Amino acid sequence: MFKNARIYRLGAPFGRAAAELEAALGTRRFRPCGPVEVATLGWSAPLGEDTSALVHGVGGCLLLCLRKQERLLPxxxxxxxxxxxxxxxxxxxxxxxxxxxxxxxxxxxxxxxxxRAFTRSRRTLLYIDTESGWLVVDAASEKQAEEAISLLRLTLETLPAKPPAPRQPPAGILTAWLLTGEAPADFIPADACELRDSEDSASVIRCKGQDLASEEILNHLRAGKQVVKLALDWDERLAFILADDLSLKRLRVGDALLDEIEDGDDPAARLDAEFALMALQLRELFVRLDALFGLVGEPA
Structure with a gap:
């Protein structure tokens, strides 16, 4: 379901039950733009417009969906x-x-x-893991994620959530993985990365379809460039690009796990199964990332 994952640490246990959260989101349910409105934001059904529930809970995770509609006026x-x-x-x-x-x-x-302007809608999925204390947003950019979190904070009147503050610098660790060839056994570097000069942020090299153990890549690292994005395969369960802000992009669940989901004619049931599988894998992945980088940081 999620193509990206931006994670935020909740500063306190999320104490709202699904029914209570549903009622709160209902006060800001999505509505289309009015004739002279540039944009509207609101909560929509995460399992699709054929369903009505604004909260979908499974395995201690509460799935939500922000919908934004904009009028396109060049x-x-x-x-x-x-x-x-x-x-x-x-x-x-x-x-x-x-x-x-x-x-x-x-x-x-x-x-x-x-x-008379056309409208365009965008859905942003997010979920609250009430067991592990993470808020996860499917957003390619920090701006898109903050938009969803800001509306959730406004809806709930309070939401102590902050990005992780890693105790270990991710870029340094990812760089060491490629330089030494000694990444943890369950993290296998794939064929893409982004390198950046630590003293010149404008000096960037993007590699795709490359052998990351080649001398060409290693020479860049020896010259002082840092790995700020790295494609990884985690334990044959998830594939993604890990950035130095600990966000995940191009997230994909392993084929072997997806094969365990039964095909059917009900799209909502398929989405439910995919979400349950993905949320469980991400929960376990965050435990591993926490062990490597110290994700918890300061409380929100």
């Missing part, structure tokens, strides 16, 4: 329409419009164009 189209109106008014009145008049004209133009 700035170039707005600028062109405004320029045409300005030219028409200035020609008709034989004068230059002031800055405040131009600003007001732009606001009026946007208001008139918004109801």
């Amino acid at each position: 700035s170039s189209a707005v600028a062109e329409a405004v320029d045409e109106r300005i030219a028409e008014i200035e020609a008709g009145e034989a004068r230059d419009l002031s800055r405040s008049e131009r600003r007001a004209l732009r606001e009026q133009t946007v208001t008139e164009m918004l109801p």
Whole structure:
């Protein structure tokens, strides 16, 4: 289900039952954009629009879904329409419009164009692991993850959650794995990585489909570059790219585990089984990452 995983440590046990959380999310249920709204945010059914529950619980994990809808109004189209109106008014009145008049004209133009603009929706899945104390967001960027967490915090009125503060620098450890060829037995480097100069953040090398044990890669590391992203296969259960902020991208459950899920005609049941499998594997992965990097850090 998740393609990415950004993790946040809960500062206190999550004490809300699924029914209580469902009621809270219901106060901010998703609704489409109104005629003059640029965007709306709200909670949607995580198992799809054919279901109604805003919370899906399994194995101590509570799955949620943020839905965002935006009106697509290209700035170039707005600028062109405004320029045409300005030219028409200035020609008709034989004068230059002031800055405040131009600003007001732009606001009026946007208001008139918004109801005719197309809309685009995006779903962001996240779940709370009430047993291990992690909040996990399927977001490719920190901004997208923070958007979901901010709405959850606003909905619940409080949510002490912070990114992990590793006690061991991940980039240094990942670099050592490739330099020495001695990664832990259950973490097998794959064929992709990103290297960055520790003294020049703009100096970046991205490798894909490469032998990471080659002299070419090792020479970059010997010259001082650090591994800030590394593709890994963990114990034949999960494959992902681990970044130095301990986020996971291109997350994929191992084929052998997926084969254990029975095929059926009910998409919601399939999603339920996939989520249960993935959440269990991630819970165990976070235990391993905690042992390697010290994920807990300071309490939120």
